[in-house]
Amino acid sequence: MRADARKNRDHLLAVAGTAITEQGVDVSLRDIARRADVGLATLLRHFPTREALLDALLRTSFDELTAKAGALETSSSPEDALASWLRDCVAWTTEYRGAIVLMAAAIEDTESALHASCVTLRAAGARLLTRAQAAGMARTDIDGVDLFALVTALAWLGDQPSLAPRADHLFDVVASAILTSTASSAEGERRPRVRS
Amino acid sequence: MRADARKNRDHLLAVAGTAITEQGVDVSLRDIARRADVGLATLLRHFPTREALLDALLRTSFDELTAKAGALETSSSPEDALASWLRDCVAWTTEYRGAIVLMAAAIEDTESALHASCVTLRAAGARLLTRAQAAGMARTDIDGVDLFALVTALAWLGDQPSLAPRADHLFDVVASAILTSTASSAEGERRPRVRS
DNA sequence: GCTTATGTGGATCGCTGATCCGAATAAGCC
DNA sequence: GGCTTATTCGGATCAGCGATCCACATAAGC
Numbered sequence: 364m365r366a367d368a369r370k371n372r373d374h375l376l377a378v379a380g381t382a383i384t385e386q387g388v389d390v391s392l393r394d395i396a397r398r399a400d401v402g403l404a405t406l407l408r409h410f411p412t413r414e415a416l417l418d419a420l421l422r423t424s425f426d427e428l429t430a431k432a433g434a435l436e437t438s439s440s441p442e443d444a445l446a447s448w449l450r451d452c453v454a455w456t457t458e459y460r461g462a463i464v465l466m467a468a469a470i471e472d473t474e475s476a477l478h479a480s481c482v483t484l485r486a487a488g489a490r491l492l493t494r495a496q497a498a499g500m501a502r503t504d505i506d507g508v509d510l511f512a513l514v515t516a517l518a519w520l521g522d523q524p525s526l527a528p529r530a531d532h533l534f535d536v537v538a539s540a541i542l543t544s545t546a547s548s549a550e551g552e553r554r555p556r557v558r559s
Numbered sequence: 560m561r562a563d564a565r566k567n568r569d570h571l572l573a574v575a576g577t578a579i580t581e582q583g584v585d586v587s588l589r590d591i592a593r594r595a596d597v598g599l600a601t602l603l604r605h606f607p608t609r610e611a612l613l614d615a616l617l618r619t620s621f622d623e624l625t626a627k628a629g630a631l632e633t634s635s636s637p638e639d640a641l642a643s644w645l646r647d648c649v650a651w652t653t654e655y656r657g658a659i660v661l662m663a664a665a666i667e668d669t670e671s672a673l674h675a676s677c678v679t680l681r682a683a684g685a686r687l688l689t690r691a692q693a694a695g696m697a698r699t700d701i702d703g704v705d706l707f708a709l710v711t712a713l714a715w716l717g718d719q720p721s722l723a724p725r726a727d728h729l730f731d732v733v734a735s736a737i738l739t740s741t742a743s744s745a746e747g748e749r750r751p752r753v754r755s
Numbered sequence: 756g757c758t759t760a761t762g763t764g765g766a767t768c769g770c771t772g773a774t775c776c777g778a779a780t781a782a783g784c785c
Numbered sequence: 786g787g788c789t790t791a792t793t794c795g796g797a798t799c800a801g802c803g804a805t806c807c808a809c810a811t812a813a814g815c
Binding site: 763765781785 | 794812
Binding site for chain 4: 403
């Protein structure tokens with residue numbers, strides 16, 4: 364890649380990150396290009412679709428979450444690992460408003476630029492779930508696909524301005540359905556009482 | 560209203576219903592007008608915004624759901640009433656793909672044409688929830704707003720082609736978190752195996 | 756049948772993302 | 786340093802979107 368092209372690409376990524384954080388993933392691509400002092404065509408050549416741009420932006424975070432799942436697999440109890448990772452996943456999506464919808468669409472669209480990242484993330488969650496299930500700490504009638512769907516739905520909830528205030532609490536509600544509450548004493552302490 | 564105007568309005572509603580069922584709520588308004596052999600301006604005068612059009616289309620269903628909640632309040636056990644009504648709500652939204660997102664946005668936007676209907680629906684659910692809680696059949700740390708959010712999230716799940724196949728199952732998972740399983744004998748039969 | 760208030764829809768605006776292609780320029784070679 | 790060439794750039798343009806305007810058509814009331 365030519366030096367000027369690389370510079371433009373990096374600059375565009377930085378500007379896009381700011382713009383999307385401010386206005387959500389539906390921000391006008393023309394605006395991003397304008398803010399980066401670049402033609403719209405240039406933006407669209409580097410990132411042919413909005414998803415390609417998001418993929419480049421989110422890939423780092425994706426990898427971090429996947430890595431964290433791997434680390435938790437050995438460092439925490441099966442139950443805590445799953446709960447903590449799920450919370451991280453949901454919390455992370457709040458950074459890029461609207462991204463979760465694209466992820467939900469990408470998970471089974473093999474043409475999407477986001478597809479591979481989503482599948483990897485889902486697999487990481489599935490491993491944590493399987494481990495928790497084997498330890499008898501998670502209900503066994505759900506699988507990785509269900510887990511991904513639940514996380515996605517909770518993240519979407521946090522994306523809706525009108526529902527976001529309840530997102531944390533509802534995460535606890537859903538989590539209580541996933542994690543078997545046999546060891547309820549320890550749990551009651553770990554998970555904050557959200558509302559009296 | 561003049562006779563021709565009324566006719567146009569009714570015809571537009573019928574065409575819009577078909578179009579939205581086929582293509583989801585994001586269907587082009589221009590397309591709807593074209594299919595109704597009417598100018599775009601005419602559609603937009605009868606229904607100034609997409610939400611106004613949806614409000615007119617959905618109002619009947621809204622009222623039915625609200626009425627059903629009222630009927631269940633006396634005809635069924637608090638638990639069955641809540642569970643059955645929630646299921647109906649989620650199932651209903653599948654008819655108009657994408658409508659749930661507009662509803663979530665309308666619930667706290669008093670300017671929205673859908674606002675009043677959404678608030679009424681939420682209140683109906685809240686009454687069923689309160690009744691179930693009073694009977695000790697539902698967890699007491701959630702309220703009507705939480706319930707609306709959960710239903711909305713589940714409905715959104717059913718709207719996503721990639722997640723929809725799990726929507727029914729995940730409804731059961733979430734429902735098991737809302738309804739307290741103290742009377743597990745009666746429940747165990749009605750609800751599919753929650754925890755094997 | 757005439758008048759008037761109401762309803763209509765083509766034309767147009769500003770916006771979106773997508774695409775084309777002449778102009779600008781960095782990289783490689785002598 | 787100067788030349789050539791392959792790469793990159795971005796203004797211009799296109800089709801689509803919802804919103805708005807206003808000259809024209811028409812139903813309703815007398």
